[in-house]
Amino acid sequence: MKQILLVEDDPMIGQTLALSLPYHGYDLKVAESVAKASSLIGIDAFDLILLDVQLPDGSGFDLCKIIRERDRLIPILIISARTDETSVVKGLVLGADDYIRKPFGLSELTARMDRLVERKRLRGNILSYRMITIDQGDRSVQIDGQMIHLGKKEYVILCFLVQRGGEVVTREEILDALSDESDMFDRTIDSHLSHLRKKIREIAGNRVRIQPIYGVGYRLEAGDEVL
Numbered sequence: 001m002k003q004i005l006l007v008e009d010d011p012m013i014g015q016t017l018a019l020s021l022p023y024h025g026y027d028l029k030v031a032e033s034v035a036k037a038s039s040l041i042g043i044d045a046f047d048l049i050l051l052d053v054q055l056p057d058g059s060g061f062d063l064c065k066i067i068r069e070r071d072r073l074i075p076i077l078i079i080s081a082r083t084d085e086t087s088v089v090k091g092l093v094l095g096a097d098d099y100i101r102k103p104f105g106l107s108e109l110t111a112r113m114d115r116l117v118e119r120k121r122l123r124g125n126i127l128s129y130r131m132i133t134i135d136q137g138d139r140s141v142q143i144d145g146q147m148i149h150l151g152k153k154e155y156v157i158l159c160f161l162v163q164r165g166g167e168v169v170t171r172e173e174i175l176d177a178l179s180d181e182s183d184m185f186d187r188t189i190d191s192h193l194s195h196l197r198k199k200i201r202e203i204a205g206n207r208v209r210i211q212p213i214y215g216v217g218y219r220l221e222a223g224d225e226v227l
Helices: 011-024 034-043 060-070 085-093 106-124 152-163 171-177 186-204
Strands: 002-007 026-031 048-052 076-080 098-101 126-129 132-135 140-143 168-170 208-213 217-222
Touching (some): 011 026, 034 060, 048 106, 152 186, 152 217, 168 171, 171 186
Antiparallel strands (some): 126 132
16 A cells, blocks of 8 residues: 555544545555654655644744655645645645645545656656765666665665755755664664765765765765765
C-alpha cells in the first residue's frame, strides 16, 4: 500500500478517507494540526501528502513551504474550501503539485492522487545536481560521468545534500536524514563527511565540494566555478 498523510482537522473527512482510500491502494495516516504533521513527516516516509489550508495551529500554506524545503520530490495535494484563484496560485507557488477544492468527489481525488504518485515514481529514482547523478534504484552514484563507490551512510548524506542542492543544511537535518541509523551520533557526522569528501575529491578535484558553513552546517557546491 502507498503511504498517505492527510493533514486535516475535520474528523468527517478523515474518517471518510480512512475508510475509502484502502480500496484504492492507499494507507492513510491523519494529522489534525501543523505540529502533529511536522512530527510525523520527520519520522515516517510518505508517498503523498494531502494538505488542508486552515488548521487549528497554523496555516497549511506555511506547512507546505516547510515540507517543500525539506523534500523536493514528495507530492503535495492541497485540499481546501478556499476556491479563489489567489489561494490556488499561492499554494502552487509555495510548492504544492495540485489543488482540489472542497467539497470534492472521491473519484476525482483518487485520480489526482494516482497521477501525482505515478509522476513521483517516474522521476523519483534519479537525483541530480549539476555534475552529480544518483540512481536510487540501484544506488549508483556518478560524478562527471565517473562512478563513485560510497558506504551506506556516505550515500545517504550525499543523497540528502543533492536533494537540497546548493542550499545550506544543518547538522540536525543531516542527523534526521540518518535517523534510521541507531548508532548515528552527532560526532560521527564529521567522520562520514571526511570520507565522503576524500572520495569526491579523488574523482572531481575541487569542482565538487561539501563546504562547511560556520555555525550553521554544510552546502554542496558543484561546477567549474568552485575553487
